[in-house]
Amino acid sequence: MCPTLLNKLASSPVVIFESQYNPPIAFFAELVGQDTLLLEAHDHYRKQTYRNRCLILTAQGVKPLTVPVVDGNRSEKISTAAIEIDYRQNWVHQHWRTLQTAYGGTPYFEYYADYLHDIYYQRPTLLFDLNTQLLRFYLRCLRLRLHVELTQEYLSSHPVTSDSALLDRRDWLTPKAAVADQPDRTSGPAYPQTFGVQFVPNLSILDLLFMQGPAAGAFLT
Secondary structure (H helix, E strand, O other), rough: OOOOHHHHOOOOOEEEEEOOOHHHHHHHHOOOOOOOOEEEOOOOOOOOOOEEEEEEOOOEEEEEEEEEEHHHHHHHHHHHHHOEEEEOOOOHHHHHHHHHHHHHHOHHHHHHHHHHHHHHHHOOEHHHHHHHHHHHHHHHHOOOOOOEOOOOOOOOOOOOOOOOOOEEEOOOOHHHHHOOOOOOOOOOOOOOOOOOOOOOOEEEEHHHHHHHHHHHHHHOO
């Protein structure tokens, strides 16, 4: 991280995450009490991560939603911030219809639906831009008031010094473990869900927002 940004963030609680698509609840739980979210903008893209997928709950169980990217076979050689979304596939319509089917009957789907629909149908070129637009929307919904900054260079590790408190959470969460019903990271307190009798953890923040609405932030602690 360059000295200018280090000086700017000195003495303030900072957490660093990779860009994620509709991040899991645990992502936002880590933001509680932080002053700044530092988004990694210079890492190499990795497939089968939360960078381009999220997990939602449907009548058939947990379902991943994946955003297709251009040149997927060579994507891991490209910076995450440069990855383009593949609109040759009708994924926007498919994701939106899946969300409607899974959450259309929840207490707060209609409360957020128009805002989310507008973000999806803006059809940004870059995955990083889509993720960032969604992220900023969720921060407002959860009333998480923190600065969002981008890294200015890639560092494999970020040392913690006496005048800074930086929590490195890059690739801390993985959809592979969640899909396989293995322990991932806590999703915080349980809340009522639409399907099933047992609480399903590790889902996208969408699940919590659609069920709890403006009260969702209370479930992050």
